[in-house]
Amino acid sequence: MGTSPDDQPSMEAVDAVTDLRHLEPLDRYRGQLLDAVGRRLADGDDALVVTAAIAEANTALTRRLLTLGEVHLGPPPCRYAWLLLGSQGRGEQLLSSDQDNAIAYESPGPSDEAAAGEYLGALADLVVGGLYRAGLPRCAGGYMATNWRRPLAEFRRLFHGWIEEPEPGALMQAEVFLDVRACHGDLPIDDLEHLLHLGGTRGSFQVQMARAALAFRIPPNTLGRLRSPGASLDLKRGGTAAIVLLARLHGLAAGSSARSTVLRLRAVDGTLSPPDARDLTDAYRFLTGLQLRHQVEQVAGGLTADNLLRPDRLTSAERKQLRTALHVVRDVQEVTARRFALQTVT
Structure with a gap:
């Protein structure tokens, strides 16, 4: 269930963040989100529309941090996609929802691999840290871009393995990725979506x-x-x-x-x-x-x-x-x- 632009809560704190060196506006994000959710529930809004609005607000914040991260670090050395997983991937979040995210990237040449890893690692640190400051807890299971950065080809191999050998331990990882969607970047992830449909x-x-x-x-x-x-x-x-x-x-x-x-x-x-x-x-x-x-x-x-x-x-x-x-x-x-x-x- 999605939200229209008019349904999405207006987060002044997101608009106020214009430089990653000054993240103080994010300290107000949690309170603004709480106020928006409280008002909508008091107005009798459908609970599932409200959870979609929370997810959209968190996604807008994520995109803002990614955009500012690219300004701060310079253009990315390769194509990538910031992946939303779990409840944010489904577009249905609560006030207790934590972070679930990852980065898939296009494998550069051997000479550029180190530079890509360094850039994307720094980007992940900036975004995950910014989300945490805004009140989104880090994932206790470690499913965050600070840990999960893989070439798209490696993600394809992982997904294929989960589907072909669906052992309980492997499925615990797969479950987190079964709601994956990209929210930023210019790397298509159609192959991953196709593999999920195949698994189904x-x-x-x-x-x-x-x-x-x-x-x-x-x-x-x-x-x-x-x-x-x-x-x-x-x-x-x-x-x-x-x-x-x-x-x-x-x-x-x-x-x-x-x-x-x-x-x-x-x-x-x-x-x-x-x-x-x-x-x-x-x-x-x-x-x-x-x-x-x-x-x-x-x-x-x-x-x-x-x-x-x-x-x-x-x-x-x-x-x-x-x-x-x-x-x-x-x-x-x-x-x-x-x-x-x-x-x-x-």
């Missing part, structure tokens, strides 16, 4: 993706304890993360090139029933709305945004809807387990 048609790759989607589930008996005083529920695990993985699996299996969770669920004709896809979309929208409101309250109070919600603080109607949404996720996981001949969800 491979039965062995589908089975590994299905296993990953079933691994994200809420603990047993959680649904019966939603009113327990003080108990917390991780809305991501068994909730939104499971839906993202299910949508990715069924969308790729249906041959869809869509990146966002909602568009993938719209494209699942033949791989998931239309009622299940609609129910999963509604569950995703509701759970994402709970996450956003929870995180706005946390960040406004000076806390670090997380996904741990206390259901006892919800209204009875919200708890009922929460229970319904989590049941939908488990039901679709059961359907997925049967479709791919996996062990039933417990």
Whole structure:
């Protein structure tokens, strides 16, 4: 789900950054983003439109830093593409979202390899550091351009290996890249996108993706304890993360090139029933709305945004809807387990 220009939050802090030697405006970015998200939720905006707007704001900031980086460092010595991965690649981010990015570049001649590596390493340091200053945490798993800079040909080999030998360990890396899109640079990445579509048609790759989607589930008996005083529920695990993985699996299996969770669920004709896809979309929208409101309250109070919600603080109607949404996720996981001949969800 995308945003129109009128939907995107105006970030004065992004416009105010005109020189990488003076990044002080980025100190205001987090507060401005929080205000924009809070206003939109108060106005009753669709939670998924809000997450798309957050992603677009973060992407605009990334492009600004890349443009200024090229001014600061000079023209790049080779063609490259700055890759957005994970939630930013899908265009659906929360206030808790961290950085997931990489650089693919065109292999220069042997005599220019060192210069290209030095330039792109410096560019990655500038951009990742700027995003961190603006409030986007570094990826705990290290999936950032400071670590992930590869010639496009090497990325092709990696993607091909993930698809041809989809072992669980390799799939952990592949999952981060399955939502890849380029946001800056003049190097086309059509080959990578083609390989992802190819992987979506491979039965062995589908089975590994299905296993990953079933691994994200809420603990047993959680649904019966939603009113327990003080108990917390991780809305991501068994909730939104499971839906993202299910949508990715069924969308790729249906041959869809869509990146966002909602568009993938719209494209699942033949791989998931239309009622299940609609129910999963509604569950995703509701759970994402709970996450956003929870995180706005946390960040406004000076806390670090997380996904741990206390259901006892919800209204009875919200708890009922929460229970319904989590049941939908488990039901679709059961359907997925049967479709791919996996062990039933417990």
